[in-house]
Amino acid sequence: MGKKKGTSKADAADDVLQTLEDFTSKENWDKFFTLRGSDDSFEWYAEWPQLRDSLLPLLRASSPSSSSSGSLQILVPGCGNSRLSEHLYDAGLRDVTNVDFSKVVISDMLRRNIRSRPEMRWRVMDITKMQLGDESFDTVLDKGALDALMEPEVGTKLGSQYLSEAKRVLKPGGKFICLTLAESHVLALLFSSFRFGWKLTVHSISQKRSSLKTFMVVAEKEKSTVLHEITSSFDLLSLGRNDAQGSGMCEALESENEIRRDCNNGSDLLYSHEDLILGVKGDLAELTGGRRVKFTLGSNFSYRAVLLDAQKQTEPFVYHCGVFLVPKTRAHEWLLCSEEGQWQVVESSRAARLIMVYLDSSHNGVSMEDIQNDLSPMVTQLAPRNDDEAARIPYMMASDGIKKRNTIHEVTSSLTGEVVVEDVVYESSSSNTGGLSPSADLAFRRLVFKRTEYLIQSEALLVEDGEIVDESQTEKTKTASQSKRKGNKKRNQETSGPIMKVSHDYLASSYHAGIISGFTLVSSYLKKSESSGKMVKTVIIGLGAGLLPMFLHGCFPFFDIEAVELDPVMLDVGKDYFGFTQTDRLKVHIADGIKYIRDVTNPESSSEKASDAVSKTEITSSNNAEGSTCPDILIIDVDSADSSGGLTCPASEFIEETFLLSVKRALPQHGLFVVNLVSRSQSVKDMVVSRMKKVFDRLFSLQLEEEDDVNVVLFGLCSESVIGESDIPESAVILEELLKCQRLETKQSIIDSTNKLKCWK
Numbered sequence: 001m002g003k004k005k006g007t008s009k010a011d012a013a014d015d016v017l018q019t020l021e022d023f024t025s026k027e028n029w030d031k032f033f034t035l036r037g038s039d040d041s042f043e044w045y046a047e048w049p050q051l052r053d054s055l056l057p058l059l060r061a062s063s064p065s066s067s068s069s070g071s072l073q074i075l076v077p078g079c080g081n082s083r084l085s086e087h088l089y090d091a092g093l094r095d096v097t098n099v100d101f102s103k104v105v106i107s108d109m110l111r112r113n114i115r116s117r118p119e120m121r122w123r124v125m126d127i128t129k130m131q132l133g134d135e136s137f138d139t140v141l142d143k144g145a146l147d148a149l150m151e152p153e154v155g156t157k158l159g160s161q162y163l164s165e166a167k168r169v170l171k172p173g174g175k176f177i178c179l180t181l182a183e184s185h186v187l188a189l190l191f192s193s194f195r196f197g198w199k200l201t202v203h204s205i206s207q208k209r210s211s212l213k214t215f216m217v218v219a220e221k222e223k224s225t226v227l228h229e230i231t232s233s234f235d236l237l238s239l240g241r242n243d244a245q246g247s248g249m250c251e252a253l254e255s256e257n258e259i260r261r262d263c264n265n266g267s268d269l270l271y272s273h274e275d276l277i278l279g280v281k282g283d284l285a286e287l288t289g290g291r292r293v294k295f296t297l298g299s300n301f302s303y304r305a306v307l308l309d310a311q312k313q314t315e316p317f318v319y320h321c322g323v324f325l326v327p328k329t330r331a332h333e334w335l336l337c338s339e340e341g342q343w344q345v346v347e348s349s350r351a352a353r354l355i356m357v358y359l360d361s362s363h364n365g366v367s368m369e370d371i372q373n374d375l376s377p378m379v380t381q382l383a384p385r386n387d388d389e390a391a392r393i394p395y396m397m398a399s400d401g402i403k404k405r406n407t408i409h410e411v412t413s414s415l416t417g418e419v420v421v422e423d424v425v426y427e428s429s430s431s432n433t434g435g436l437s438p439s440a441d442l443a444f445r446r447l448v449f450k451r452t453e454y455l456i457q458s459e460a461l462l463v464e465d466g467e468i469v470d471e472s473q474t475e476k477t478k479t480a481s482q483s484k485r486k487g488n489k490k491r492n493q494e495t496s497g498p499i500m501k502v503s504h505d506y507l508a509s510s511y512h513a514g515i516i517s518g519f520t521l522v523s524s525y526l527k528k529s530e531s532s533g534k535m536v537k538t539v540i541i542g543l544g545a546g547l548l549p550m551f552l553h554g555c556f557p558f559f560d561i562e563a564v565e566l567d568p569v570m571l572d573v574g575k576d577y578f579g580f581t582q583t584d585r586l587k588v589h590i591a592d593g594i595k596y597i598r599d600v601t602n603p604e605s606s607s608e609k610a611s612d613a614v615s616k617t618e619i620t621s622s623n624n625a626e627g628s629t630c631p632d633i634l635i636i637d638v639d640s641a642d643s644s645g646g647l648t649c650p651a652s653e654f655i656e657e658t659f660l661l662s663v664k665r666a667l668p669q670h671g672l673f674v675v676n677l678v679s680r681s682q683s684v685k686d687m688v689v690s691r692m693k694k695v696f697d698r699l700f701s702l703q704l705e706e707e708d709d710v711n712v713v714l715f716g717l718c719s720e721s722v723i724g725e726s727d728i729p730e731s732a733v734i735l736e737e738l739l740k741c742q743r744l745e746t747k748q749s750i751i752d753s754t755n756k757l758k759c760w761k
Contacts, residue, residue, distance in 0.1 A: 045143065045144060045179055045180075045181065045205075045212070045214040046179065046205045046214040048083065048084065048087045050205055050206060050214075051084070051179075051205060052087070052091075054203055054205060054216060055177070055216070056091060058175070058177070058218065059072060059074070059088075059093060059139060062138055062139060062173075062174075062175060071093075071094065071095040072093055072095060072138050072139060073095045073097075073136070073137045073138045073139070074088065074093060074095060074096045074097070074137065074138065074139045074140075074141055075096075075097050075099070075132070075137040075139070075140045075141070075169060076096060076097070076098045076099070076141050076142075076143070077099050077100075077127040077130070077140065077142060077145050077162070077166065078099070078100055078127050078142070078143075078144065078145030078148060079098035079099065079100050079105075079109070079122075080100060080102075080105055080144075081105050081108060081109060082143060084141070084143055085098050085120060086113065086117060086120075088141075089113075089117045089119075089120055090117075094117075094119045094120065095119070096120050096121070097120075097121045097123065097132075097137070098120065098121065098122050098123070099122075099123045099124070099125040099127060099130065100124065100125070100127075101124065101125065101126045101127070102124075103124050106122050106123065106124045109122055110122045127145060127149075127162050127165065128149070128158055128161040128162045128165060129161070129165070130165045130169065132169050133169070134168055134169065135168075135169065135170065135171045135172065135174075136169050136171070137169050137170055137171065137174060138170075138171055138173075138174045138175070139170075139174060139175050139176075139177060140166045140169065140170055140174070140175075140176045140177070141177045141179075142166070142176070142177065142178045142179060142180075143179040144179060144180070145162070146159055146162065146163070146178055146180060146186060146190065147180050147181055147183070147186055149162055150183070150185060150186045150189065155362075156185075156189050156302070157298070157301075157302060159186070159189050160189065160193070160298060160302065161298075161299075163189070163190070163193045163194075164193075164274065167193075167194075167221070167274065170221050171221070172221055172222075172223055173220070173221060173222075174220075174221050175218055175219065175220050175221070176194070176218070176219040176221075177216060177217075177218050178190065178216070178217045178218075178219075179205070179214055179215070179216055180214070180215055180216075180217060181212055181213075181214065181215070181245070182213070182215045182245065182248065182249045182252070183248075184248055184251075184252060187248075187249070187252040187256075188252070190217060191230065191252065191256040192256070192272075193272065194219040195227055195260070195272075195275065196225050196226075196227055196271075196275045196278055196280040197221065197222050197223070197224065197225055197275075197278050197280075198219045198220065198221060198222060198228075199219070199220045199222055199228050200217065200218065200219050200220075200228070200230040200231070201217075201218045201220075201230070201231050201232065201233065202215060202216070202217050202218075202230060202231070202232045202233070202234075202249070202253065203215065203216040203217075203218070203232070203233045203234070204216075204232075204233070204234045204246075212245065213243075213245050213246060215249060225278055225279055225280045227260050227263055227264055227280075228260070229257045229260050229261065230253055230256060230257055230260075232253065268294065269294075270294050270295060270296060270304075271293060271294065271295040271296075272295060272296055272297070273295060273296065273297035273298070273378055273381075273382075275295065276293065276295055276307070276382060277381055277382075281293045284381075284382055284383075284384065285384060285385040286384065286385065287309050287310075287352055287353060287384045288309050289309055289310060289311050289312065290309065290311045291307070291308070291309040292306065292307070292308050292309075292339065292342070293306070293307045294306050295307065297375075297378050299374050299375075299377070299378065300370075300374045301362065301363060301366065301371065301374055302362065303357050303358065303359070303375070304357075304358040304360075305355055305356060305357045305358065306342060306355070306356045307353065307354075307355050307382060308342060308343065308346045308353070308354050308355075308356070309352065309353050309384075310346055310347070310351070310352050310353070310354075311343060311346075313352075317350055317351060317352040318350035318351065319349070319350060319351040319352065319391075319393070319394055320351070320352050320353065320383065320384060320386040320388075320391055321351060321352065321353045321354075321355070321379075321382075321383040321384060321386075321393050322349050322351035322353070322354050322355070322393060322394050322395075322396060323354075323355050323356075323357060323375065323379055323393060323394070323395045323396065324345060324349060324354055324355070324356045324357070324396045324397070324398075325357050325359060325368070325371070325395060325396070325397040326356055326357065326358045326359060326397075326398070327359050327397070327398065328358075328359050328360050328363075328364075330398055331358050331359075331360070334646040334647075334648070334679070334681055336356070336398075338646060338681065340646075340681060340682075340683070341646075341681070342356060349396065351394075352384065353382075353383065353384050355379060355382060357375065359371070368395075368397070372395050375395075376393075379393055380393070402424050402425070402426060403424075403425045403426060403441075404424065404425040404441075405422055405423075405424050406422060406423040406424070407420060407421075407422050408421045408422055408423055408445070408577060409421040409573070409576070409577055411569060411573070413567050413569040413570075415566060415567040415569070416449055416451070416567050416569065416570070417449060417450055417451045418449070418450035418451075419447070419448070419449060419450070419569060419570075419573060420447075420448045420449075420450065421445065421446070421447055421448075421573060421577045422445070422446050422448065423443055423444070423445050423446075423462065423500070424443070424444055424445075424446055425441045425442065425443055425444075426442075426444070442461065442462075443461075443462040443500065444459050444460065444461055444462060444508055445459070445460045445462055445500075445502055445577065445578065446458065446459045446460075447459070447544060447545045447573065447578070449639065451641060452639060452640075452648065455639060455648060455649075455678070456509070457544050457545070457639065458509070458544040458545035458546075458547050458578065459508040459509050459547075460502040460503060460504075460506070460508055460545065460547050460578060461502070461503045461506045461508050462500045462501065462502060462503070463500075463501055463502075463503045463506075464499065464500060464501070501579060502547075502577075502578050502579045504547070504550040504551055504554055504579065505551065505554055505555070505741060505742045505743050505746065506743050506746050507547075507551060507746050507749065507750075508547075509547075510704050510711075510749070510753075511676055511704055511711040511713060512547070512548050512551065513746070513749045513750045513753050514702045514704055514711065514713040514753050514756075515548070515635060515637070515674055515676065515713055516551075516552075516739075516750050517702065517732075517735075517750050517751070517753035517754045517756075517757065518672065518674055518700065518702060518713060518715040518757065519633070519672070519735055520723075520728055520731045520732045520734075520735045520754045520757065521672060521700060521715055521717060521722065521723050521728075521731070521757070522632075522633070522670055522671075522672045522717075522722065522723075523731045523732070523734040523735040523738065524723075524731065524734065525632070525670040526556075526558075526734075526735070526738055527734050527737075527738065529558055529632075530558045530738060533558075534558070535558055535559070535560040535585070536556070536558055536559050536560065536632045536633065537560045537562070537629075537630070537631045537632050537633075538552060538559050538560065538561045538562070538631060538632065538633040538634075538635070539561075539562050539563075539564065539597070539631040539633070539634050539635070540561065540562070540563045540564070540635045540637060541564050541593035541596075541597070541634070541635065541636050541637065541638055541654070542563075542564075542565065542593070542636065542637040542638035542639075542650075543563045543564075543565035543570050543571060543574060543580075543588060544570065544574070544637065545570075545573060545574045545577070545578040545580065546563065546571075546574035546575075546578055546580030546588075547578060547580075548635075548637065549561050549563045549580075549586055550578075550579070550580060550581075550586075553583065553585065553586045554740070554741075555739050555740050555741045556738065556739075556740070557740060559585065560585045561585060561586045561587070562587050562588075562589060562631075563586075563587070563588045563589070564588075564589045564591055564593045564596045564597075565588060565589070565590060565591075566590070566591070566592055566593065567590075568590050571588055571590065593636075593638065593654070594653055594654070594659055597634070597659075597662065597663065597666060598662050598666075630666050630667065630668060630671075631666070631667065631671070632667075632668065632670065632671055632672070633671070633672045633674065634663060634666075634667065634671070634672070634673050634674065635674040635675075635676075636650050636654050636673075636674065636675045636676065637649070637650070637676045638650045638651055638654065639651070639678075640652065646679050646681035646683070646684040647678075647679050647681075647684050648678040648679055649676050649677060649678035649679075650675060650676065650677070654675070655675065655677075655688050655691060655692075657691050657694070657695065660691060660692060660695040660696075660716075661695055663695075663716075664695050664696060664716075664718060667718050668718070669718055669719045669722075670718075670719070670722060671717075671718050672715060672716070672717060673696065673715070673716035673717075673718075674713065674714070674715055674716075675688075675692070675713070675714045675716075676711065676713055677711070677712045677713070677714055678711050678712075679712075685712055688714070689701070689714065689760060692714055692716050693760055695716065696716035696717060696718065697717060697718060697719055697720045698716075698717035698719070698720050698722065698723075698759070699714065699715070699716055699717070699759070699760040700714070700715040700717070700725075700757050700758060700759050700760065701713065701714050701715070701757075701758050701760055702715075702753060702756045702757050702758070703756065703758075704756075715757075724759070725757070725758075725759040728754060728757055729754075731754075732751055732754040732755075735750075735751070735754070736751050
């Protein structure tokens with residue numbers, strides 16, 4: 001439709017309204033009300049004739065709480081220039097306070113009513129931060145204010161803040177009356193915000209001319225913590241039969257009532273901070289061992305959180321209450337997102353009550369100080385009673401312990417996602433230097449996948465001309481490389497000054513030492529192979545940065561090594577940044593590890609079905625022939641793309657029974673199968689051990705408890721006669737003789753690890 005000639009101010013204001021993109025902008029509303037003028041009211045949704053019959057009986061049925069006037073005290077937030085308050089006043093409800101953040105509209109409305117309705121009050125105020133007393137109104141009457149705040153681009157932050165304020169200013173027994181178009185995202189917030197301590201009823205307002213229905217949601221404030229189902233004054237089936245708006249309301253009501261029924265039947269629920277303060281999960285002032293409650297809280301920012309009361313007290317608590325902040329990059333980690341893992345965090349925190357707060361993308365760019373200041377008042381309300389009034393509530397956060405960090409390279413792979421190569425210096429080097437001087441600022445190069453940023457895929461010691469690099473001697477090199485990387489995010493090795501190289505005869509990762517220590521289990525066979533000049537074929541599934549293959553290549557000259565890697569980007573990263581090179585006895589295959597093993601060791605196995613798998617007693621080694629392509633040692637060292645189930649390494653496909661059976665068929669009688677298992681879930685570890693015990697004739701394990709994620713290296717043998725636990729010390733001596741390792745401290749760490757080998761079967 002084109003504009004008519006002689007456009008009025010009201011028409012111009014309507015044009016502004018049509019193009020008003022941000023309904024939360026005070027400036028936009030000032031402009032709208034200025035154009036519209038004081039005498040031309042603008043009604044959201046229903047007009048007074050449609051509202052009167054439903055609204056007045058509801059208001060008059062409310063018993064005003066004790067007040068100086070003895071009349072019903074009504075608050076109209078976001079009043080605009082609607083005549084709703086004037087109609088209420090004229091109907092005898094004169095104790096009305098109107099607030100809006102537009103100075104223009106409040107000035108206009110005050111001038112329009114000061115003589116004819118002198119008792120009515122008008123105040124300029126942000127409805128998300130109202131300067132009004134607690135429990136000061138009998139009714140909060142919202143006509144479109146919540147809808148206006150719930151812009152999809154803005155999210156729920158403003159709406160949540162406003163509803164918290166509305167609940168705060170209501171007296172016990174008071175009513176929050178919300179007139180809304182009932183969009184799904186509005187109802188989701190509205191229904192979930194009025195659960196415990198509220199009784200909700202939904203009404204439909206009949207409208208003669210508008211195609212849009214107006215709904216009236218009434219929330220009555222109770223002192224009890226009963227969770228009621230939402231009732232309605234209309235037939236849900238007839239309402240949702242003819243239009244999408246009514247159908248949406250029906251779906252929202254049924255969905256919310258299902259949540260409420262489940263909660264009343266004992267199901268878990270995401271509570272609000274206000275619910276907890278109300279007492280829906282008991283008296284928070286008292287500690288209740290084993291209590292775990294998921295909830296949301298927010299002031300300037302919104303957070304997901306879990307409250308946990310320590311299950312048992314084995315030793316005195318250090319803190320009566322503590323806060324543990326979980327960064328977005330670690331929120332999916334099993335330790336931090338699963339119930340079992342969270343209890344481990346509680347135990348290590350030494351806090352009687354721990355509140356775990358999860359940060360997300362909305363907190364990007366916000367300082368930890370601002371987050372702590374935002375959380376502090378709310379956390380104080382959630383703390384248990386403590387006789388020591390001066391006791392502080394500490395804020396803890398998972399730290400990576402890095403003193404210096406220098407990003408060397410970043411690349412995005414279609415298979416792995418974002419990959420980062422970084423040089424780091426730890427805050428304390430003594431725990432991971434394996435006998436090296438802890439006083440030096442030792443530099444390490446690390447490979448990290450953003451999808452599991454907390455897990456270091458590969459780590460190597462950096463050396464200069466064969467010596468350990470002291471980071472303090474390489475500042476000039478680092479500065480020069482940083483300036484080069486601005487253009488291509490790639491380190492330029494042709495810089496002046498010391499060149500930092502990866503040491504391939506040092507194992508920075510203790511689990512690599514653990515893997516090699518397991519070679520003790522087949523050391524007799526390895527000794528015979530070396531003596532006879534026979535090559536030992538070793539297959540490693542998962543290249544990483546190539547550090548384990550390079551170490552084996554240097555320390556076991558009689559090993560013929562093949563690494564299998566699915567992602568070609570990893571091979572490039574290994575060559576360019578970790579000094580990985582291929583030789584006549586170290587090759588890389590870009591292939592799927594599971595398919596590679598099945599095809600290379602037994603081409604016919606790829607067509608076998610899982611249902612054809614025979615029991616372990618029927619599995620025999622048929623690959624002992626001279627010149628066989630089957631591996632003598634098979635190592636699985638791959639991470640899982642999804643660790644939310646508690647399994648960080650390996651990917652779940654590599655511990656499926658069908659794959660384990662294929663491995664058992666492929667390996668010779670003297671063969672060794674090695675799995676690097678990373679999980680904090682005892683149930684997951686038990687499951688993997690159970691599967692491997694079922695398949696292999698002898699199973700050993702080596703647990704590395706000092707790791708950030710608990711590493712357990714599992715070793716499967718294909719014959720019970722290969723070795724017993726009592727034979728390990730003697731076999732370790734043989735392994736020590738075979739190891740051609742220049743660094744004595746590295747050799748010693750491997751041999752020391754053999755003492756941790758445990759026989760499961």
